[in-house]
Amino acid sequence: MEQGNIRAKRGGRINSSSASRKEWTQVRPSTGGKLDAQAVLLLAVNALYAISNALSGTFLPVYLWKASGSYLLIGWFSFGQFLAGGLTFWLAGKWVKEGNKMNSLRLGILLSGLFFLTVLLLGKQATRYGVPLGMLSGTAMGFYWLAYNVVYFEITEPDNRDRYNGWAGLLGSAGGMIAPWISGYLITTLHGERGYRLIFTLSLIIFGVACVLSFWLRKREKGSERYSFSYGFRRLQEKGNPWRRMFAAVMAQGVREGVFMFLVGLTVYIATSNESKLGNYTLLTSLIALVSFWVIGKRLTMRNRNVAMLAGTLLLGVAIMPLFWGVSYSMLLMFGIGTSLFMPLYIIPMTSRVFDLIGSTEEGASNREEYIVLREAALTLGRLIGLSGYLILLPINHSEQAIVWLMFIVGIMPVAGWYFMRPFLLAPTYVRKTR
Structure with missing residues (x-):
């Protein structure tokens, strides 16, 4: 392993080598860095991207299910x-590191707009192209989130990363609160197909605004080294490399996301048969998440990350329990409220600490693109594992109780994520003195 890599030691602590400590200074838990203008602008671009996705993305599984009546179609999409x-992520890493990462960000936004335009033009025929449409959407997200994560890493530091993630969660919750409610109202008022066409069109417009706004983000410098397609995976082969634990932690996060990203909204609609009620559901749960992200984002520090994340993982599992009493709208509301309250305790430390690890050594910072790709590989693998469980279970048993048990099993996976993350949460954080 390269000099300066962090290694796990006795007691779950993670330390850097003596050579690295000459170049890196420990970030004290008491520091509270503010966000600069570029960070605020990136938050604005990401908020618009999230709003556009929330406006149409919340109802896309419903739209496909109503047109096909197939749960499997949504899974394969x-x-x-x-x-x-x-x-x-893996292929575009070369472009982002050696070329213009801001163009990757913009391409992701434009392809997202193209995806919704395609759905708009296909109408109900979109059900015949579930997998290709899913791949178009995934490609758009890949270009966007790769560039976004690299830029996010470059404009934040360990002492303001929790603050940034708190604001990102707050703005995302605000968008998730208002946009789906508007969508549900429009779809219900305009009687279905016309409403869907309108919200897909609105998404296109907002994507366009986000793309224009991104031109005020400064052009980021190219990486000083060549991109390596196998770099991150070679790190996983090194005994004692901290990324072996981090990879497992992020993969556990992905297992939950692979099912919950599409199944919750679809379940709410099936339980109510009403888009407006789905909009009301997201309005309430996102309002609670907004307040939760704001409060936790302000109070969370590097000192209390470990306790916060453990509490969050356990409470996210408890939040699923009401569904065992029945998948009704009231039980789904209890589940949604619990998830909204406790998710920030889990996701803020999870996101902040993985990027702290990337920036904790000069080797990590100079190969940030490869490590961000490695993080996405863990998320993707976890999501595919969780989704595979859904695709295997559904043809065998698609009863309400079976689906709830699946949600519970994947929903408690964050506990495994906390276990693997624990040494990182307890360790001091180092950052280059010159950054």
């Missing part, structure tokens, strides 16, 4: 989406 997204 998501499978194509996750697979294409992971491959795009």
Whole structure:
């Protein structure tokens, strides 16, 4: 392993080598860095991207299910989406590192718009192209999130990363609160197909605004080294490399996401048969998430990350329990409220610490693109594992109780993520003095 890599030691602590400590200074838990103008602008671009996706993406599984009546179609759409997204991360890493990462960000936004335009033009015929449409959506997300994560890493530091993620979660919750409610109202008022066409069109417009706004983000410098397609995976082969634990932790996060990203909204609609109620559901749960992200984002520090993440993982599992009493709208509301309250405790430390690890050594910072691709590989693998469980279970048993048990099993996977993350949460964080 390269000099300066962090290695796990006794007691679950993670330390850097003596050579590295000459170049890196420990970040004290008491520091509270503010966000600069570029960070605020990136938050704005990402908020618009999230709003556009929330406006149409929340109802896309419903739209496909109503047109096909097939639960498997939604699963295969998501499978194509996750697979294409992971491959795009890996292949586009070379462009982002050696070329213009801001163009990758913009291409992701434009392809997202193209995806919704395609669905708009196909109408109900979109059900015949579930996997290709999923792959188009995944490719768009791959280009966008790869560039976004690299830029996010470059404009934040360990002492303001929790603050940034708190604001990102707050803005995402605000968009997730208002946009789906508007969509549900429009779809119900305009009686279905006309409403779907309108919200897909609105998504296109907002994607366009986000793309224009991105031109005010400064052009980021190219990486000083060549991109290596196998770099991150070679790190996993090294005994004692901290990324072996981090990879497992992120993969556990992906297992949950692979099912919950599409199944929750679809389940709410099937339980109510009403898009407006799905909009009301997202309005309430996102409002609670907004407040939760704001409060936790302000109070979370490097000192209390470990306790916060453990509490979050356990409470996310408890939040699923009401569904065992029945998948009704009221039980789904209890589940959604619990998830909205406790998710920030889990996801903020999870996101912040993985990027802290990337920036904790000069080797990590100079190969940030490869490590971000490695993180996405873990997420993709986890999502495909979780989704595979759904695709295997459904043809065998698609009863309400079977689906709830699947949600519970994948929903408690964050506990495994906390276990693998624990040494990183307890360790001091180092950052280059010159950054």
